[in-house]
Amino acid sequence: MTDIAPVLAEADAALPSSLETLFDLIRIKSISTDPGYKQDCRAAAEFLVAQLKSIGFDASVRDTSGHPMVVAHHDGATADAPHVLFYGHYDVQPVDPLNLWHDDPFTPSVKEHPETGRKVITGRGSADDKGQLMTFVEACRAYKKAAGSLPLKVTILFEGEEESGSPSLKPFLDANAEELKADFALVCDTNMWDADTPAISAGLRGLVGEEITITAADRDLHSGYFGGAAANPIHVLTTILAAMRDETGRITIPDFYDGVEETPSQIKQSWDKLGRTAEAFLGEVGLSKLAGEQDRSVLELTWARPTAEVNGIWGGYTGEGFKTVIAAEAHAKVSFRLVGEQDPAAIRRNFRAFVEARVPEDCKVSFHEHGGSPAIQLPYDSPLLNTAKDALTGEWPKPAVMIGMGGSIPIVGDFQKMLGMDSLLIGFGLADDRIHSPNEKYELTSFHKGIRSWIRVMDALARQPA
Amino acid sequence: MTDIAPVLAEADAALPSSLETLFDLIRIKSISTDPGYKQDCRAAAEFLVAQLKSIGFDASVRDTSGHPMVVAHHDGATADAPHVLFYGHYDVQPVDPLNLWHDDPFTPSVKEHPETGRKVITGRGSADDKGQLMTFVEACRAYKKAAGSLPLKVTILFEGEEESGSPSLKPFLDANAEELKADFALVCDTNMWDADTPAISAGLRGLVGEEITITAADRDLHSGYFGGAAANPIHVLTTILAAMRDETGRITIPDFYDGVEETPSQIKQSWDKLGRTAEAFLGEVGLSKLAGEQDRSVLELTWARPTAEVNGIWGGYTGEGFKTVIAAEAHAKVSFRLVGEQDPAAIRRNFRAFVEARVPEDCKVSFHEHGGSPAIQLPYDSPLLNTAKDALTGEWPKPAVMIGMGGSIPIVGDFQKMLGMDSLLIGFGLADDRIHSPNEKYELTSFHKGIRSWIRVMDALARQPA
Numbered sequence: 001m002t003d004i005a006p007v008l009a010e011a012d013a014a015l016p017s018s019l020e021t022l023f024d025l026i027r028i029k030s031i032s033t034d035p036g037y038k039q040d041c042r043a044a045a046e047f048l049v050a051q052l053k054s055i056g057f058d059a060s061v062r063d064t065s066g067h068p069m070v071v072a073h074h075d076g077a078t079a080d081a082p083h084v085l086f087y088g089h090y091d092v093q094p095v096d097p098l099n100l101w102h103d104d105p106f107t108p109s110v111k112e113h114p115e116t117g118r119k120v121i122t123g124r125g126s127a128d129d130k131g132q133l134m135t136f137v138e139a140c141r142a143y144k145k146a147a148g149s150l151p152l153k154v155t156i157l158f159e160g161e162e163e164s165g166s167p168s169l170k171p172f173l174d175a176n177a178e179e180l181k182a183d184f185a186l187v188c189d190t191n192m193w194d195a196d197t198p199a200i201s202a203g204l205r206g207l208v209g210e211e212i213t214i215t216a217a218d219r220d221l222h223s224g225y226f227g228g229a230a231a232n233p234i235h236v237l238t239t240i241l242a243a244m245r246d247e248t249g250r251i252t253i254p255d256f257y258d259g260v261e262e263t264p265s266q267i268k269q270s271w272d273k274l275g276r277t278a279e280a281f282l283g284e285v286g287l288s289k290l291a292g293e294q295d296r297s298v299l300e301l302t303w304a305r306p307t308a309e310v311n312g313i314w315g316g317y318t319g320e321g322f323k324t325v326i327a328a329e330a331h332a333k334v335s336f337r338l339v340g341e342q343d344p345a346a347i348r349r350n351f352r353a354f355v356e357a358r359v360p361e362d363c364k365v366s367f368h369e370h371g372g373s374p375a376i377q378l379p380y381d382s383p384l385l386n387t388a389k390d391a392l393t394g395e396w397p398k399p400a401v402m403i404g405m406g407g408s409i410p411i412v413g414d415f416q417k418m419l420g421m422d423s424l425l426i427g428f429g430l431a432d433d434r435i436h437s438p439n440e441k442y443e444l445t446s447f448h449k450g451i452r453s454w455i456r457v458m459d460a461l462a463r464q465p466a
Numbered sequence: 467m468t469d470i471a472p473v474l475a476e477a478d479a480a481l482p483s484s485l486e487t488l489f490d491l492i493r494i495k496s497i498s499t500d501p502g503y504k505q506d507c508r509a510a511a512e513f514l515v516a517q518l519k520s521i522g523f524d525a526s527v528r529d530t531s532g533h534p535m536v537v538a539h540h541d542g543a544t545a546d547a548p549h550v551l552f553y554g555h556y557d558v559q560p561v562d563p564l565n566l567w568h569d570d571p572f573t574p575s576v577k578e579h580p581e582t583g584r585k586v587i588t589g590r591g592s593a594d595d596k597g598q599l600m601t602f603v604e605a606c607r608a609y610k611k612a613a614g615s616l617p618l619k620v621t622i623l624f625e626g627e628e629e630s631g632s633p634s635l636k637p638f639l640d641a642n643a644e645e646l647k648a649d650f651a652l653v654c655d656t657n658m659w660d661a662d663t664p665a666i667s668a669g670l671r672g673l674v675g676e677e678i679t680i681t682a683a684d685r686d687l688h689s690g691y692f693g694g695a696a697a698n699p700i701h702v703l704t705t706i707l708a709a710m711r712d713e714t715g716r717i718t719i720p721d722f723y724d725g726v727e728e729t730p731s732q733i734k735q736s737w738d739k740l741g742r743t744a745e746a747f748l749g750e751v752g753l754s755k756l757a758g759e760q761d762r763s764v765l766e767l768t769w770a771r772p773t774a775e776v777n778g779i780w781g782g783y784t785g786e787g788f789k790t791v792i793a794a795e796a797h798a799k800v801s802f803r804l805v806g807e808q809d810p811a812a813i814r815r816n817f818r819a820f821v822e823a824r825v826p827e828d829c830k831v832s833f834h835e836h837g838g839s840p841a842i843q844l845p846y847d848s849p850l851l852n853t854a855k856d857a858l859t860g861e862w863p864k865p866a867v868m869i870g871m872g873g874s875i876p877i878v879g880d881f882q883k884m885l886g887m888d889s890l891l892i893g894f895g896l897a898d899d900r901i902h903s904p905n906e907k908y909e910l911t912s913f914h915k916g917i918r919s920w921i922r923v924m925d926a927l928a929r930q931p932a
Contacts (some may be wrong), residue, residue: 228803282683313780
C-alpha cells in the first residue's frame, strides 16, 4: 500500500491544471434536454474519454438511442482490493433565464462569492455534476502520477441524460451488466451537510403511490332530496383517510411498520449534534410544529421514518359559490415513503385491504397504481460506510456524518436491482450551489478537498477486503 | 255556513269551461327567463287579472323591475273566518329541446297518457304552475257562482319570476307587506304522495352552507424532503370532517341537535304506511343501504332529521399522474340541512368552533359563509294542518298524509320572515309530471279533484276561528 501524502501533495500541486480541465468541460454546452445541443453532449463525452485515456483508462464513447455513455476501466494495484463503479453525469440543465446570470454560464471562472467571500467556480454544471465528477477523475490522475497506479480497480460510468430522465440508462445497464458490475458503486451527485462537514447518504426512502376512487350512487344527487339517506363518497373517503393515522401520528395500516428498524442511538445522537431544529427547518416554510409521529426528531422523521401522505383529494362541487350536491365519486392520491426493509408490494396490498375493509357495503372502491420502489438503506455499521466516513473525517474540519435522504435517487435503486450493488453516496455540493438555477457555482474548496477526499476514500477502501 | 255539495256540483259542471280557461293560460308563452317573452309574461298577468275580476276579485297587474305581479282581494262571507293569502306563479320554464315534445308545448289538449292510460292535460306549465294555481281560481269561481260568496277572505299573489329566481319577490313583499299580510298562506306548487294520496308538506328543511380552507405551509412542499415533519392540510381537513359524525351516523358537533324534536310516533307510523323502503328509494340511484343516523326510516332521515354533508372537497395535486406534493391548502364545502328549531347562526358558530378546536397550532383555518335559513316546521298537531288534512281526505281515495320535504321552497321562508305567516303547502302534482322537461303534463284528475279539494279546504278553514 502507498503512503497517500505524496498523492495528496500531487493533487495540491495539480490544482491549477485540474481547474483548467474542469473549465474546458464546463465550456461544452452539454444541455441534454435541448436537441440543439446534441453535438455538444457528444463532445463532452469525447472530452471525458480523452481525459480518462490520458490517465491510462481503457475508455470509450458508447452510443445509445439518446446521448452517449462514457465507460472506462482501470485495474488496481492489487487483486485484493475491491472493484468500484464510479457514476456521474456530464449533461447539464438549460440556462434560462439567461439574463439572471451574473457571468456567462459557459465561461467559467474562479471568483469571490459576493455573500460568503469564499472562492467559487462559476458556470452551469460547475456543481451539477461536472465539478463533482471531475473530483474523482482528478483524484485518479493524482494517484496515477504520484503512485504510478490506482489502489483499486475502477470502472467509470458517465451518462449524458440524467437531467432528462435517464431514458437510456436501464437498457444500457441491462445490456452491459457484466461489464459494469463491481463490488459497489460510488455516486458523486449529493451534498455535504455544510461547508465544514462532509456527509455520506446511508439511506434513501422508497415510495409507493396509489390513487383511490370511492363510488357511491350512480349519479350526483341533490342533498335536499337524498341527504341523510344516501351514502356520501366524500364522507367515506375522509373517514378512511383520517383512520390511517392515530392520535400519535402512527400509521394504523396493519403491518405497515414491518421492516422498519429503529435508528441506532449513536446515529440519532450524531443527527442531534447537527443541530437541525424543527423550528429552523419548518420555519423556512411558515410552520413551527412537527407533524407526523410524536417524540421523534425532524431528521428522524424525514430520513428514517415511513410516511403516509395524501398528496391530492377531490370530489363533488369545487367551483365558485355552492351546490348542494352529494357527489357520485370521491378521489385521493396517496403516497407512502418507505424505509428499511418495508416491502412496496406489501404496503400496497395492506393499504388496499385497509381501505376495502372500510368501504360501506353498497359503495365501491377502485385503485390505480402509481409506481413503487423500496427504500435503500446501508447498514449504519457496514465497514464500507465506516471506512469512507473515517477517510472523509481525515480531510475536513468536522467529522463526516451519515445522513438520510427523504426523497430518492433512481440510479441507486437501479444499481441495486439490476447489478446487485450498494452505492456509497458521497458528494461535495452545498445547499446554496443553485443547481438548476442561474448562477450555479461550486465551492473551490469543494473541488480541491473533494479531489483530496476521493484520494483518501480510494486508499481506505483499498485497505479493506473486497 | 254553506253546504258545499252545490259548490262541488258547480265545479263538476264547470269543468269543461275551467279546462278552456286553463288552456287559454297555457297558450300564453310566459317564459320568464327569456327576454323575448316579456310581453307574453305581461299578457299572462293581464289574463289572470281579467279572470279574477270576472269572479269579483279586486285584481290588478302590479309592475316590478322585472315581470309584473298579480294581486287580488276578495272579502269572505263572514268576518270570523281566517284571511288567507294564496300564492302561485304564472311563469313557465323554457321548452328546449323542442324536438323531444310529442305535442306542441303551447297547444294544450287532454289526451290519454301512453303509459298509464290516464287522462292528462299536456303543455308547458300544465303542472308547474298554471294548472295548479288555476285549481284555486276555479274553486273560487265555483264557490262564488253556487254560494254567492267566498267562505273566507282571500288575497291572491301570483308572481311571474319563480322560474328565474324571484328577484322582485322580496322587494315586493317588503313594499306591500300591509296589503299582503294574511293569517296564513296557501301555496300550490307541490306534489301529492301518489295519484290516490293527497299530501300536505308540514316541514321543509333549512340550510346552512360553509366553505372551509385549512392552510399549513406557505407554499406547496416536496413530500420527500418534508414528508413526516410538515403538517399536511389535507390530513387536518379529512380528520376534522371525519370527526363530524360518530359510528352511528350522529353528528358530533356540540349542541348540533338543539331544537331537533323527535317526530311524533303517529306521524312516523303514517310515514311507514306509505311504504317507501330504503331499497326502493336508494335503488333508483344504484344504492341500497341507508347512510346517516342508524335505526331511522328513509322518510325520517330525509324529512325530519338534520344532516352534515360535505358537498365538495379539494386540495393538492388532482391532475393526471402523480406529484409527491404536500399541499399548502385544502378546502371543503360543507352544508347542514336543518329541522325543527335549529338555529342557523348557532349551527354555523358551533361548526366553526368545532373546526377551530381541531386545527393544529401552526395551521390556519378560514371560513366563507354560503347562506343560511332555518327549517320550516308546522306543528303536526296544529288545527290548521289537521283541518286541511281532513278536508283533503274527504276528496281522495286515500287519506291525506303529512309529509316533509328534504329541500327548501324559498317563498315559504320569505312569508314567515317578512309577513309572519305560516304556509300550508298543498299541491296536486305527481312525481312523473315532467316539470322543467319536455312533455310536461298535469293529470286531469289532479285538476278536477284539485278544484274540489280547494272548495273543501276553504270550507273547512272557514269553519275554524281565525
